[in-house]
Amino acid sequence: EAGVVQSPRYKIIEKKQPVAFWCNPISGHNTLYWYRQNLGQGPELLIRYENEEAVDDSQLPKDRFSAERLKGVDSTLKIQPAELGDSAVYLCASSTPGLAENTGELFFGEGSRLTVL
Amino acid sequence: GQSLEQPSEVTAVEGAIVQINCTYQTSGFYGLSWYQQHDGGAPTFLSYNALDGLEETGRFSSFLSRSDSYGYLLLQELQMKDSASYFCAVLSGSARQLTFGSGTQLTVLP
Numbered sequence: 186e187a188g189v190v191q192s193p194r195y196k197i198i199e200k201k202q203p204v205a206f207w208c209n210p211i212s213g214h215n216t217l218y219w220y221r222q223n224l225g226q227g228p229e230l231l232i233r234y235e236n237e238e239a240v241d242d243s244q245l246p247k248d249r250f251s252a253e254r255l256k257g258v259d260s261t262l263k264i265q266p267a268e269l270g271d272s273a274v275y276l277c278a279s280s281t282p283g284l285a286e287n288t289g290e291l292f293f294g295e296g297s298r299l300t301v302l
Numbered sequence: 303g304q305s306l307e308q309p310s311e312v313t314a315v316e317g318a319i320v321q322i323n324c325t326y327q328t329s330g331f332y333g334l335s336w337y338q339q340h341d342g343g344a345p346t347f348l349s350y351n352a353l354d355g356l357e358e359t360g361r362f363s364s365f366l367s368r369s370d371s372y373g374y375l376l377l378q379e380l381q382m383k384d385s386a387s388y389f390c391a392v393l394s395g396s397a398r399q400l401t402f403g404s405g406t407q408l409t410v411l412p
Contacts (some may be wrong), residue, residue, distance in 0.1 A: 227389045228389075285398070288333070289350050290347045295344045
């Protein structure tokens with residue numbers, strides 16, 4: 186069974202440029218998460234989807250970040266315009282509601298490493 | 303708010319036993335999870351404790367004391383491949399959100 190797939194794996198852009206990351210979750214996983222991981226830190230939640238609905242986006246910086254999951258499967262996270270402080274690894278994770286809420290088990294992709302110059 | 307504390311670095315030798323501690327402060331606590339992440343890799347789930355006590359899964363065990371807001375991950379018979387970052391994460395709140403600690407970098411020496 187394929188795991189969570191993310192692309193691109195690496196992205197280098199100049200500040201003020203836009204960037205987008207794509208995630209395809211594990212088949213059948215209704216819950217999808219975007220996390221940001223700064224160097225030497227743990228993942229921090231940006232947004233959580235249940236199917237196509239964003240059920241928790243309280244930590245998403247909405248002035249420059251946006252996300253969508255139009256058909257309730259794959260998802261895109263966009264940053265526009267990017268700032269130097271956005272350099273981080275953007276992790277996508279998926280799970281089923283029962284699994285995540287009862288065991289804290291999420292399945293992560295390998296992430297998209299963003300460098301903003 | 304929520305806070306989790308774990309040591310930033312731990313070093314041990316191959317074959318040894320190491321314990322990674324985690325203390326937390328949160329409201330609406332449900333349980334404590336542990337994740338492993340190799341450099342450049344995806345975090346992978348190791349264990350979950352909702353009740354007090356020790357859970358064993360092969361060479362890895364995880365412990366929780368709800369009254370002390372404390373848990374630990376115990377790694378036995380350390381192998382070189384265990385060199386990685388280990389994160390504790392609390393499952394808490396009405397949304398049952400997973401919040402991660404800053405991670406412990408484990409280095410296993412030959």
